[in-house]
Amino acid sequence: MIVADKKPIEEIIEEVKDHDKILILGCNECVTVCEAGGKKEVGVLASALRIYFLNQGKEMKIDERTLERQCDQEYLDEIRDVADDYDAILSLACGVGVQFTAEQYFSRPVYPGVNTCFLGATEERGLWTERCxxxxxxxxxxxxxxxxxxxxxxxxxxxxxxxxxxxxxxxxxxxxxxxxxxxxxxxxxxxxxxxxxxxxxxxxxxxxxxxxxxxxxxxxxx
Amino acid sequence: MSEAKTPSKLEKILRAGHLGVTSECGPPRGTDPDAIKKKAELIKDHVDAINITDNQTSMTRLCSLASCIHLKLMGLEPILQMVTRDRNRIALQSDILGAASFDIHNMLCLTGDHQSFGDCKQGQNVHDLDSMQLIQTVRHMRDEGKFLGGDDIKRPPNMFVGAAANPFADPFEIRVPRLAKKIAAGVEFIQTQCIYNLEKFEEWMRLARERGLTEKVFILAGLTPMKSAGMAKYMKNRVPGMDVPDELVKRLAGVPKEKQAQEGIDICVESIQRLKEMEGVKGFHIMAIEWEEKVPEIVERTGLHPRPKN
Incomplete structure (x- = not known):
């Protein structure tokens, strides 16, 4: 699988801080397995960002969605009718998913929420290593x-x-x-x-x- | 072994059956050519050829090729060390041509330390080729007169081709097969890792002899005199691929600090004397790191001076 790691929250805040309505978009494939960008991580990040911007006195709409895959047009089409509701998408997919989402939603800024690391395997819970x-x-x-x-x-x-x-x-x-x-x-x-x-x-x-x-x-x- | 294939002075001396002596100089971290010339002056009458290291331990330095040219202009015999870490096959072939255009006739093909040891930890490494493939490349350029891409080379390079061997690295069982593999790739001389564990080296040589490898390649035994017990401990514990027996550390630690350097030289001299008797050893590569002034003493005390005129 493609192994990714979470970006530091400070970096993510810097990416999205000037927007008012963002969609955090997870992916149900590799990044779910390596616990960096699945439904669970989307929820955790959304909560952390909501608390941060609330403390900053900034009103920000932060929604959550996780697609089956972001490297597949068919699944990306699922957000076609809601994409216009947001002024940015924060993708927690690998670099492939981030780019494919950006290609499909050309007029929306799409930001990466993870660092894509390598093609690897799960050696044990919380340990992934490169193989290819x-x-x-x-x-x-x-x-x-x-x-x-x-x-x-x-x-x-x-x-x-x-x-x-x-x-x-x-x-x-x-x-x-x-x-x-x-x-x-x-x-x-x-x-x-x-x-x-x-x-x-x-x-x-x-x-x-x-x-x-x-x-x-x-x-x-x- | 048969007659020389290149104009290399080192090759001629080795093929004439003399024990060869090489040493090495590390280029400066700056542009002053005197730094390299002074080191060469200290050893030039006691060695047949001088290796110039190529950004050793991945610290950025004056380049090996330019340093070799400085030696060549002094009338000395350089051995161009080339690592595959920093250049792709275009740059490697191009530098080989550049060296040959100055009639540099010896080359040592190496992989190079990982860049994380040096001053550019965040840099890329290249490793388009590995050291064995670099050996193949330079032999191909010399013997076939062709580039890797297949085109003819006008006035092909004429290099005596060397490589390193580490009899002490793991796993031991592939150490001799690895030497065989380098020979199959086309290597003509070997400079070994620093030898401190003579028993293990002897075993490696015995296995190499059994396979007839010592008849196919000139093996120069590598030696680095220890300056202190502290250096011995550092080499033992910190330097990858180094085998320093406890007895050697103890022997150095057993003499007063101010006499440890001399003890280190004595150990080096004793090692060479023992290695001279070992069948298959065709010379010595003395790496006196930032201690070049000691090379003449070591060479003289081991009866390797004067050097043969080729």
């Missing part, structure tokens, strides 16, 4: 199912670097070296010989480097 950087050309088949691009601080394809110590990355003793994990996994798969295969120079044109990407699937197009 969407490079567009998956290498997991040759790295024992562990991604060195997202999990090595230097995205080394022929690792580990000389900074790995006791299985930990040089940037933090709390971060396991991705290449340590790869070697352990190759060992358990009885494939340690694969370690010596040189990973060729990577084509990064499918990555961010190649410019904004798109996937076109004629077989599923209507």
């Amino acid at each position: 950087q969407a490079c567009g050309q998956c290498v997991l088949a040759s790295t024992g199912g562990i991604c060195p691009i997202s999990r090595c601080a230097k995205r080394i394809l022929n690792g580990p670097c000389g900074g790995s110590s006791n299985g930990k990355c040089e940037i933090s003793k709390e971060l396991t070296c991705a290449w340590h994990l790869i070697v352990e996994r190759l060992k358990s798969l009885d494939r340690l010989d694969d370690y010596e295969k040189l990973f060729p120079i990577k084509d990064w044109s499918t990555d961010r480097a190649g410019g904004p990407r798109k996937v076109v699937r004629e077989d599923v197009q209507l």
Whole structure:
């Protein structure tokens, strides 16, 4: 999923303070799972903002709504008839949802309420970690199912670097070296010989480097 | 090993069967070329070639390439260190051409410390290539005379290609396979991480010999003399990938403070004497960090002076 984290309330206040009627728009997908922008977080943020502006002596209408998805036109259409009631939308979706909402409601300012962090998984309640950087050309088949691009601080394809110590990355003793994990996994798969295969120079044109990407699937197009 | 493929003085000395001696200088955090020239003056008669570090520990410094040119203009033999942290494949290839245009004939291909160690913690890192792919790149440019993009290079670079190896990092079981992998990528000489745990290094060398790797690459044993027991403790506990045995810390701590530096030099000399007997060790890389004036003493006391004329 896309993992996001809450923005500090001070930053959100700064974004919306000059408006009078705002809609806080949650998303029922990834940001709900990572507890940053679902229905619950929309409610908590709305209450906090109401109290803040009340104390400031400012009258502000703050409404709450959570859509099934903000990265899908169909669900964004659900607020079509009420959008004009607000002079700004505060989206708690990931950066995709914020942008897609802004595209659909072109004359309304749309502000982000979360920081979009990475593609990751829930390791335990309250702990999410990165697993993928969407490079567009998956290498997991040759790295024992562990991604060195997202999990090595230097995205080394022929690792580990000389900074790995006791299985930990040089940037933090709390971060396991991705290449340590790869070697352990190759060992358990009885494939340690694969370690010596040189990973060729990577084509990064499918990555961010190649410019904004798109996937076109004629077989599923209507 | 067979005859030299490049005009590198270091390569000629190693292929002639002499023990090679290299050292290194860190460029200044400013524009004064004398800073690098003075360090080079201190060691130039006692080493075959001098590494110039490339923004080591990610602290912004005068660039390695310009520093190498200063050495070249002094008539010395530089080893251009290049990390993949700061440049993409365009910049790496371009700098290789730039270095070769000044007839810089040695290069050390490295990944580089993470930028979080340095003065630009908020910066991006590049890592378009990794160190093994940089080895492949420079060999491709030299041997095929072509850019990565496939076009011909007019007057291709002629570099003797080196890399680092850390026999002490984890996991140990891939340390020798990793060396094999660098050799497969095309590396011709290796400068190792600082050796303090000689038993572990000996084991690594034995495994490398068993696979015939010491016949395929020149291994220069890396050494850094300790200035004090405090430095030994720091290296042991704080520097990633460093293996400093407790006995060494104890030995330094066991002598009065004012004599610890000399004890550190003595330990370094004893290590080299033992390493000289180790089959497969083809030379020494003495990294006397901000202590270059001690390199001549170490080289002389270990019988590595005078240096061969190539």
